[in-house]
Amino acid sequence: MKYYLSLAIGILASMGSVFAQTDYDVTKIPENLKTDAAVVIRNEESFFDIKGLGAARMDYKVAITILNKAGEEYSEMAEVYDKFSSIYNIKATLYDANGKKVKDYKSSDIKDQSLISDFSIFEDNRLKLLKFASVNYPYTIEYSYSQDYNGLLSFPSWRDIKGFGVSVEKSAYTIQKAKNYKMRYLTSRNLPTDSVIIGEKVQYKWKSTNVAAISSEPLSTGIDNVCAWVKAAPNQFEYDGSSGNFDNWQNFGSWLFNLNQGGNKLPEATRLMVQNLIKDAKTPKEKIRILYNHLQQNTRYVSVQLGIGGFRPILAEKVAQVNYGDCKALSNYMKALLNEAGIPSNLIVIGNDMPSLNPDYSSVGQANHMILCVPLEKDTTFLECTSQYTPMGFIGYSNSDRNVLMVTENGGKIVHTPVYNAKANYQIRKTKIILAEDGTADSEIRSTYANAQFEENLSMTLMEPVELRKKIIEGSPIPMAQLTSYKYVQPDKTVPVLTEEINFKTNPILTRGGDKLFLVVNQINRHENVPLKVENRKTYFAVPFGYNDDDEISYVLPKGYNVEFLPKDISITSEFGSYTAKFSVKDNTIVYNRTQTMNNKKYAPEKYGEYVDFYKKIYQADKQKAVLAKTL
Missing domain, CATH: 2.60.40 (Immunoglobulin-like)
Structure with a gap:
């Protein structure tokens, strides 16, 4: 997926000030920042103000110089919002190579469109989109906006380098909160955190300056080891009528478990079908295989991302009626089928094709998928419930060998998925x-x-x-x-x-x-x-x-x-x-x-x-x- 600058937010001065730098003459860019660069972040500032458990405001402003055609992917504003947030007060300007203003964009230039993924038919995300256009290189774009949040499951993350071929003059990030508001954050190694108390508020500040671009490198696992970054998360939260605590994985798992209470009931016809399917099965493993085959043959994957529905599975009885669901719904439906067969199982929150969950830092952004775990007496079977073709117990390489969260009645528990080593592949x-x-x-x-x-x-x-x-x-x-x-x-x-x-x-x-x-x-x-x-x-x-x-x-x-x-x-x-x-x-x-x-x-x-x-x-x-x- 394309990486948008807004997802790696910078810092805006605490009083909502404008840029100190407004001279975007390209000749003013230090020579070391032009080397290997297609894009220069001239200045990026963001101010994230936490108003309470379920409310926050972000003020964001960025200026980006596009040096050549290779940097065109950064020449747009693409900001995502949904029914729990709103974007307003958008301003956007185009400058030429000398830093002379070419155009101020109007609100009518900005598209407001649905953001339905290729794999999703039910999704409430929307996109504010503005594509800047210039026939001559280099040029500079500048835009700013405010975004209000009504519901806080996570905070914006930040990194100074956005990708290969991008250098940074200035980039910074500030989080403001009440003194008694509890939150956690992680930072890259050696990135200093500047904290200051202003009345009843506390501000955490991070910044980065004069960072040279890195050329694309073969087989790279990413730029996290060379860039400055911050990840932050709330402890207690309120979102879409639900509240919980993310201060550790156990509490996170408890919230997910409670969110799904009562979601495993099956229609009577489906219960009878399960009993009929497994009546001749001799072992639990055989029952699992029969029911997993039934799942694959009779359901299909459809993504659902609607408010709390992004976390709460569709009811099993609903899936039984419509025969489709997202990863959460299909995993939960399989769990309900196994329950009827007398086989306990646990939902697994996992980062598909992502790093392992950090066992010491719980947050929403580390996972994007759900599978199912069936812990038998002498064997544990993981089930990928969205695939109609993979065999039972094979969860795919992008799900393997990583820390994941098992959701139990006692809360969340970090476990590890199977390893497919070189000899096995x-x-x-x-x-x-x-x-x-x-x-x-x-x-x-x-x-x-x-x-x-x-x-x-x-x-x-x-x-x-x-x-x-x-x-x-x-x-x-x-x-x-x-x-x-x-x-x-x-x-x-x-x-x-x-x-x-x-x-x-x-x-x-x-x-x-x-x-x-x-x-x-x-x-x-x-x-x-x-x-x-x-x-x-x-x-x-x-x-x-x-x-x-x-x-x-x-x-x-x-x-x-x-x-x-x-x-x-x-x-x-x-x-x-x-x-x-x-x-x-x-x-x-x-x-x-x-x-x-x-x-x-x-x-x-x-x-x-x-x-x-x-x-x-x-x-x-x-x-x-x-x-x-x-x-x-």
Whole structure:
């Protein structure tokens, strides 16, 4: 999702003052802030004034210089609000490179539109949108607004650097509260907090100045380790007629549990259906599987984000009637089905594709999803209830290996989701290639993908034949002359394993030199490039997921040829993973075995050079050639 500047708010002086800086002449920008930058935040100020448990006001103003076309994504105001907030007093101005005013925008220039996500049909978010336009670079935009909140579950967060290619002259954030109002905050390392008492109010202030831009870095896990940031949250709160306490995860879980009281009732017809479905099941695991299959076959996912409905699941009896719901509703419905079967379960609040929940800091913004946990006596099963295709117990790589919140009658409890390690995320492939003297070949590929690699390839089973055929041809590492057959199958619907069978005729893969033929032995899973070197890297990095690839390729040689040269075996090991390549000849057939294992760890920036060197060795190893010669 596009990152809007308003979501990382700065600071406005406590008395609602205007900018001290109003000269937006681009020549006044320090040279170090132009290096590697497409955008310069000239000044960003925000003042968040907490009026009470359920009310606050934010005053925000920002000036942004767009240096070139690469910074165009920042040349708009896009502010989100809903029925619990209102945005008003919007002012916006465009300046040229010399800082001369070009245009003051009118309220009629600002669009007010519904913000319904691609995956949502019930959502009350709206958007105040203004797209600034200039035919010449550089130029500066400036806008400001006020926003009132009626209900406070969370506070605006702040960071000085908005992304790669963005530098900062000034950015700051102030939170004002009553002395007796309880809240918590986290800050980036070494960011000082300036607190001041003004009458009966306390102000917390953070600021950042003269921060150079960072160029985009490969495999980056984000810029949190190099930018200044603040996250803040209330203890007690009031929102949409509900109140609670977020001072720890246990209390957060209690609020969620109480919010759903009475939400697990099922219609009588659904209760009878459950009993009928499980009447022959012998074990709890078998009952879970039957009911989970029923959920997948009879419901569909629809996002619902309406006030407290963003946190309270739709009643189970309602889902039973309409057969759809969001992640909360479907998880709660599955919980109700299990209750009827006599199997207890717990809702799980999780950050899908987000970092683990911080066990020492509870807040709404760390999670965006809900799944279900079924704690059996000798096994614990996690259920992803929004997918109609994934097997029971497989929750997807973006939900794995992280702290999550289990909602119980005794409150919230931090637990950890299953880990899919490199060995579990495997690809096993056997390929047979029958070579012809003209360099072409007949090829058969048989692959098996598991867990994260199953998830990565699952879409292949859902495509229309014409689309699938096109994707296979375009994605083939070997140039195809003719795709003769293909098949994708999930042999056991209860296991996250997918098989692939592809048969095709190739364009020439042998090259000729005199009376000899040259063969790049790794034709299937070859690295074609090396990650770019990054001098003085700033951000941490990681591979998308740990994995284990095991390839065997058998080359049946052309008639009248034998092997004149075969590369030696190769072994490469590092903290990032391992690689082996083995070459052998048997019965006029070259057998090539390649195994690559990559560890999914987060590495410090200074390790990146070693990572590139490791990949460079693999790149060279994947280019090894065999030489074929005519027999006498």
